Amino acid sequence: MNLKFHNKKITGILTILPANEIKFEDEMLNYNFTAAKSLKLKMAMGYDTHRVVEGDTCVSDLCVHGMDYLFKNNLLAKDDIDALILVTQSPDHIMPPTSNIIQGRLGLKHDMICLDINQGCAGYVLGLVQAFMLLEQECIRKVVLLNADVLSRKVSKRDRNSNPLIGDAASVTVVEKDSCDSEIFGNIRMDGSRAEALMIPAGGFRLPSSAETAVMEEDPNGNFRSRDHLVMKGDEVFNFVQQEVPPMIEELLQFSSCDKEDVSWYLFHQPNKFMLNKLADKIGIQREKMPANVVEKFGNSSGVTIPVNIAYNLGDTLLREHVKVCMAGFGVGLTWASLLLDIGKLQFNQIINF
């Protein structure tokens, strides 16, 4: 579905990364493969280091840390926040919503909306779309979009499909009404019939966690995980992305009457370097226009890879100038979504450690 929004803008992005950094080589021996084979994979996929939380750190901890930083540095005022959206797949609890918990911990006003969205790799685009829709209301002037996940806590350390790439992170994106006549174009698609390609089988009401679901089992590729862990059917996800994302981008560009060369940056979700390079080649853009360095340095933090990408690769640039960017997220759901917008002259765009 094609979407169009008027007079909305991003005014600041803060990314929060756990200080705990793990090297690929340090975990390589956990996998049921030769070191030589793992190192070849490291090169092709772009794995190097990844940031993961320690102990029982939760999504709300990362978000509150980031919000407090903004308050203390006068980059955001508590009373200006009319809506708080949290996109996560790793909530503090099944109930209540983690966005309410964050609101309470921060002491925000009661006259506001808190909203949790269960989305993953496309969660930044989905969250921005939700923020734009809320800003259509006259009484909502400023929306804070939080994207956060601590999925490393749900990944088996002996699963070479997922563990080398998993990352934890959070981001705070401030979205406001824009007095200039601006347009934002979007495209969202979903296919729940392929939902099992990326899932955590146990822990919900369909299959509650138990001693049985915690039993480690070996898959045909030599990975060990339990049903409490995240499972990713890598081949299916790769083929889904290669099949669905290029036509979505083509449609978005057509819908917005924008030439692909006029887009300065393609800021895509980053599962691995191999997948992104293949996407850039298929779409027909220079690989340099689609940064692929976030996953190798920080890991794949689901919906947070796009704001990490923006802060890491375009940090100072976006404080000074505007650029046209195409964002795209794809993964759990299955969901694939994209946005074309101008972004820049941000009040803040940086990374802090937790």
Next chain:
Amino acid sequence: MREKVIQILSELRPEFDFNDSLNFMEEGMLDSFDIINLVTALDQEFGISIDGIDVLPDNFSTIDRIIGLVEKNRAV
């Protein structure tokens, strides 16, 4: 090209004889991670970019199929 493809496969999985197999995937000689490394090596060797939608196990099950894939992407 055949010799070059066999050389790449042998460097990837030196424990196997790729001349003596009817189906690399069915016989467990290549897994999905090998395919990623194989695609990367073929792209570099032949100066191509194998289309992402062609990165399917069936397309890497025999030397003839791999050669067919390289030739298809050379023609693009």
